[in-house]
Amino acid sequence: MFDVPEEDAYPFDIELISASVDAFRRQMDYVARHFRPITFATLLAHLDRSEPPPPRALIVTFDDGFADNYHEAFQVLRERGVPATIFVSTGFIDRQENFWYERVANAVLASRSGRGELPGGEALVLGPDIAARRPAVKRVLSALKQMPDDERRRQVARLVAQFDPAGRCDGDPRSGPLTWDHVREMSAAGIEFGSHSVDHPILSRVDDEGIRREFTESRARIEAVTGRAVQVVAYPVGGPDAFDGRVKAAAREAGYRLGISYVTGYENTATWDPFAIRRLHVERYTGEPLFRAMLAMPATFAG
Template structure:
């Protein structure tokens, strides 16, 4: 008895020591992260203050959602920033002397060899989410800051959900269906998690995020077709909130265009990643077609293209260059003049890298 009490005490002591050790490791990691962020933020401040030749920094966002929005439950973490963070980014850069410009106007000025601001900042939003109107537009109006929104032309005025959000919803709200035959196509991408009935608990956002990244091995059309077939065979998956409309509608687009602050760019017709489109006519359809669609919707001028997922191919690039005057990539970095307008680098901001002034500046200073 005394011996077992002794070994229980030793076990408890070992547990406490182990927990203490883990806590110290976590604290050290935190301190190192702070030190790294401080260093990169200092580099960003030096770049902002000391640069002599004109530079262009492009800030990119996808969704702008308040911290308490239920829509955050079914979205990838790298897609969301809060309206407060957007407000802070603009205020901070203005205080540091940056001039906010419309990307179209800046490119025009470069083309015409006009004098460019020493530090110009352009704001862009990808995909055309409804929350851009609801939560970002008021912040842009408050600061009189122009922005470009890249639209997926065939999804305007539709209740369309992009496939990553459909997959997130499936894994988080319908994981108990994963053993159904209709979801057999998805199993190779689920990773290590067993899919037996007993363990079909909801995925965490991070687990679902990994599944989405693995699924990118397939082309978008195949994923969408599989999802559609799955929904037909498993109607329980389609009980989505009918009031939810993820993307901007025409009325919202018109209101933003009329403000004079917002310009629109093309982000393909269906958000298909170009490196998965083997057929030249499909490429042409997605690239040139998206511009035609937006112009027919009277959302002119549509001068800039944005590559879905940043995926570029030689043929796609040629087509973009013959139909647009510039293109945004997902390459990170500052744009130094003279800039190749078809390789515009951007900084993508979300909760994870822009929720505090320190993390925001560190992202701008990181090599």
């Protein structure tokens, strides 16, 4: 996500902010001047011809499907001729409900109560303002990400009801999802869309049938809307604990050709695991010198 002028007043998970709009413009100016931005479809076409990727190739990616990918990033990318890939969780597109982790974060940050209860029963004492409550958000989200999927869903509902009984945590456009009209327009303009599941679960905590559904239904929905083949999936959360051999095998069986993690790193197509592709992270604190250094010396920043 983009552009939070006052972090201490922002009532959602601040860790999801990647850049201000001005910083993103500068980053894409640099990418357009010094690199060859491509899509995964272009990469796969080269590999199918037994050709290496183009020199200085990179792929710009976004996860989840936040509306500001359309309202902020799309114009910046289009003006510079930079393609990108957006991985969307299809169950949230067109809904007036924020992503589950944003609902929880907002409920905790905006709660009128000074205390609550963590999953498992441990007391959770909330600070007096948003800045003081951010550690509590991290604790809650970390606990949720370790749970079996059914239990996570129950706990999300419980936590939102506990901290936000008035239901104020949904529908905030600062943290809302794309619409399918956004997806159609961006796809027609050359933005690539990949799967990020249906409901954004932690896939390693989901049973086999659930994983299959997440992969096949999301892929079918995106293809129906865009008219383009979906060959790539990015695993929700994407850390080492969020996907495993079972998840990778299910991605392959569902017809995907590449699986994208959120493990820090970069890839050489001669040696990679195509279902555990790593990425370099651009965060809100990634200044311009660091951004340029990451692209110039990716191995230095590969975890």
